[in-house]
Amino acid sequence: MSKLMPLLSANFGQITPTSVEEYIGTGGFTGLRKALKMTPQEIIDEVKTAKLRGRGGAGYPTGAKWQQLYDIKHFPKYIVCNADEGEPGTFKDKLFLEKDPLRVIEGMTIAGYVFNAQEGYIYIRGEYAAQQKVFQEAVDQAVAAGYLGENILGTEFSYHIHVMTGAGAYICGENSALLNSLEGKVGRPRVKPPHLAEVGLFEQPTLVNNVESFANIPTIVQIGGEKYLSYGTAESGGTKLICLSGNIANPGVYEIPFGITLRDIIFDEELGGGPAGSKKVKFYHLGGQSGPCGFLPQLDTPYCYQALREKGLSVGSGAIVVLDESVCVIDYLLTVTQFFIHESCGKCTPCREGNKQIHVLLEKLSQGKATKADLQLLQRLSNLLPKTSFCGLGQAAATALSTCLKNLRSEFEAHLTGNCPAGVCFTKQESGEQ
């Protein structure tokens, strides 16, 4: 049986992305048509039944998020689509934007109807200039065809989508920083409470969901929450778009049902197809740079929210970066940490100063200058950041480090005695010193 499940990605490459006609030809906008005949609460109930979880990375139950916003009786409300796909190794939202934008528009419009919102915003990362152009054209086409804009499909419901550009800051993927950026302010996370459902965009109640989350909505409305849930596991409804990269034979985006194992994903010929070269898989990084690293004994874990969490792993954005035995864990973590140093907004101490010191310690390790005390200090910092940082970025910045410290301890310890098992560290340095 195939491990692929093209529930949301069926249109990719099959239709002209901006053609409303072709989109309708594949069943497009039936979700919206159906939604307009339902009550908002009925739609929210379907999303709850579907057990859809946020696809941006945090995995918060979408139904619960929608209910919270729905219960706030303060208007206007705004709908925001987070298309700031900045998580390294993640490139699935990009496909929706360029290959099936009308699906995202349909999802955002259903949300607009549920919350009686008149304005929706999509915040697209600056690097996706080409995708932004496609998306804007799709919006224009949808307006022209009466699926967006004034009196949608002849109803009282009017809704507009504004396409906005980010400027390439990873932190703007954090929802409150994104809203600041949308408002023209510096993209740094806000103090919470108040939560965004209460005080969001322009200080109004706001829904922020990821591109893939919105892309799920038309299908859930169309086929019903129960049917949707059945594609995944009892706790993780539906499918997930995963992004395979690194030392893997078949890199790319795949839509899989929740519940297949990590081993399936990495080794199945239809999916990852195993490591790219002759070297064995050493570890894999789940959910982007902010996610945990997984190791060989965890390969038989089903890919779904609950089972992964039990093993200290997570779905995150859906990124899966595979690393083979040519990779030194210290060298890899140095790159991860450099990323967070570059992208930290800098306002809170643990993230700004903690990442800097993690980098110092990793560098000492890679140079063979670290002591046991340095390793303890590294452990202290990896415990500190998740518990004390201001926002998700800082809280997640040491996740890879923590999981590697726990599972590849011997490789860290080897570096204390000047030994790099992957043969990466000291060769570099010796030639540098000559």
Added chain:
Amino acid sequence: MQKMAKTKNKLVTVTINGEQITVPAGTTILEAAKQAGFKIPTLCHHPDLKPRATCRLCLVEVKGQRRLQTACNTPVREGNEIITNSAEVREARKTILELILADHPQDCLKCSRNQNCELQKLADEYQIRENPFVVSAKNLPLEDSNPAIVRDMNKCVKCGRCVEVCQEIQQVGAINTANRSLAYGISTAFEEELADSTCTYCGQCVTVCPVGALKEKDDTARVWQALNNPELHVVVQTAPAVRVALGEEFGQKPGSITTGKMIAALKRLGFAKVFDTNFTADLTIIEESRELLKRLKDKGDLPLLTSCSPGWINFIEKMYPELLKHVSTCKSPQQMFGALAKTYYADKAQIPAEKIFVVSIMPCTAKKYECTRPEMKSSGYQDVDVVLTTRELAQMIKQSGLDFAALPEAEYDEPFGVSTGAATIFGATGGVMEAALRTVYETVAGKTLEDLDFKMVRGLDGIKEATVDLAGKKVKVAVANGLGNAKILLEMIKAGKCKYHFIEIMACPGGCIGGGGQPFGATKADKEKRLESLYAIDKKSKLRKSHENLAVTQVYDDFLRKTLDIYAHELLHTYYSDRKH
């Protein structure tokens, strides 16, 4: 207002370190813990400002929460079990402190905030004896190219208090947060110098800085040098707001009245004469009242705006130059004093002006700039040579080994020693207005004012207003303190919707008692104490109206009326320039 709304709301009961406490909903963990008797350490938090939750030192455990929670901004919820001091919390706080210190110069001994630094106190409380982290020096250049404020960003802990004060309270917008990650910090636009920014030198940023990153330009060395120069006759004037704040530097309660001891200290420091700026405050009232009455009579530019606060003058020159015609031409009391010291007093004491060195003790950082303005040389010399803040004076007193508490009470010297209660309240927001009203009323009405207390214009509210009946004419006045509040009134004038005839504006919230040169660590409550003391001095004064100050009358009779009108005018009045940013 906010408190009232809170108490109307429901109450919540929580447990903090095992102690049950009931507080109004919306109370932060920090506040609730304080009420329960537990102090939670803070660095970025300031009781009068919004919580920022960025230093992460106020972390506590809340049962059921995976992460530690910041006490400064997290409201308590019914049934919360909070632990403020567990091993985990202490470990986290200590590590965060070590991280902050690893990014901070290690030169406490040489720092202007040594022993008066919030970070140093925390390092001591948490027994940071060595730092496991690599300490890195930033080697950022010192910004000291202006006469008032020094910025040393090497010491900045990025708490953001200065930004809130500059952006939101003062609405000057000279500084803001800039850059990200390791480069994140506080900067002027494009890192221009303060002098080229919209900065007014109000120094409010300095008063809230927890460390030594922001300070006044230290001019004590110049004063010591003058005092040690036998060729110079060094005189000093003290502003009204200094006397009710200086004591805090010596461990006294906010609002302690230290006039006599302050004078004694100045005499022991070696000043030849100790004069009172209050004297020229009375003079200011005479001049400004005349100006107001003239503008009312001649239908001149109204409203008339006061001109005593140099931060405020910088603000209007830089931000609203089109409204400069509304500003009173009267010099500030400090500058009237300087001009008279090197003319009237020089003649009287028979000392050549070039031998007279005038020092001011001010609650203010902008005064340091004011005295260097090119207009302020009407004696032919720089009228005021050096301005010291309240804090700098305290430093000199400490350095001289004077036991402040044990000093006797001394009195001001003649001829600038006599003053009225009206002059004393110049140090409080609304004080100049009240002083002016006492004089204007009696001038116009020609009868004695029964109730001298214009309570409508007192207190810490941002904008206050009153209507006064001047012999049948209703005169509307307003008082603004804090430049953000000034802005509201200026916008009204600009829009042609201003109904006031006379407006007092002070750059600093609370007026001079809350000035940028006042002792560190004062909260709103402390500032209220300083205010109360100024009004207490006024209440006890024998003379409470500026026009009853006979020493001032004597200056007119002996000197000002005998000189050319144009010269007298130049001594006491000034002009302003469009410095639009």
